[in-house]
Amino acid sequence: MTVRKSLAVLAAAFGLNLAVTGAVFAAPSPQAEAAYERGVAAQRSGDMEAAVTEWQEAAVEGHVGAAWILANLYDKGVGGVSQSDAKTYDYLLLAARGGQPAAAVRLGEIYLQGNERIGLKRNYAQALKSFEAGALAQRGDAQYYVSVMHRNGWGTSVDRTESLRWLLLSANKRYAPAFAELGRIHMEGEGVAQARVDGWGYLLLANRFGTPEQRAVPDELMAKYEGWMKPGEKDKARDMADAWIASHGGA
Incomplete structure (x- = not known):
């Protein structure tokens, strides 16, 4: 076997x-x-x-x-x-x-938080190293974490461009938290030009590909941004999400 x-x-x-x-x-x-x-x-x-x-x-x-x-x-x-x-x-x-890249991601999560029960202190440098190992093996969750590390300057310098690059790579693996974060930064105009249609479209994709647990974040963000959307923008966002799916291998 x-x-x-x-x-x-x-x-x-x-x-x-x-x-x-x-x-x-x-x-x-x-x-x-x-x-x-x-x-x-x-x-x-x-x-x-x-x-x-x-x-x-x-x-x-x-x-x-x-x-x-x-x-x-x-x-x-x-x-x-x-x-x-x-x-x-x-x-x-x-x-x-x-x-085993999944093990590297799990290690990264441990280093990111630390674990007092085993005397392990938070170590951003080790967390980034572990996430990078998983990211280079094309894991969407690891690529998302690398994005987070660059966005916050954890274990490295703050680099919004590098953070966005890894976030897009993660989204291309249909990793829902990456779509949710893309939605947030486009709605807020954080490090990118504000784009409500794109932002809402990314949140729709986060809902589409997320687990029930992962959908809580885009649901919360959509409730927050509901009043920001102008007439017709949600329809355009749905078209954007459908076009993304069609251009990335379908449903």
Whole structure:
């Protein structure tokens, strides 16, 4: 069973997000691969204790898939393990260093906030480095975070042009928070020329591509800007959103 296929099976079993979009895994050693496969076999037979033990061996030997699985298990406290921020962090490090961009993004989020429970202080420089690793692997969420870092001058100097560049790249991946931020800055004229039609159109796209949780932000912004829109501008914004979708591969 391939790493990607086994991750999909485990994700379904434990309700985890084990996506490997953009991941380029280094080939594991034969020992690491053997331990990983023993873990998969143990999990399929219902012996999670043995599975975790085998995956721990595989992760230490450099198996990225095993490290990514363990990071998620310890993060949620599922699969027979107790929740542990420390172990989550350790396995995220192993997975990110091995080429898992989703792990790099998760690490960036930890560095961005810090974690007092494991004695980790906020570190903007490390957060930016982690987000850049994910961004270069073409992850929309990572590109959005890089935009945020440049906009706020976190771990780098304030650079609105660079922030906008990464924001547009993220939006091209249909990442809803990027559309919401594009909507906000165009409505406000923050770093760009004020453009209500474009701003409203981006908010429509944020709603279109967002998860139920992500839609809360564009909904709030649309309520705020409702009175700013002039007659006919919402129709033009809908046309703009439809044109964007058509020019980016359709619905």
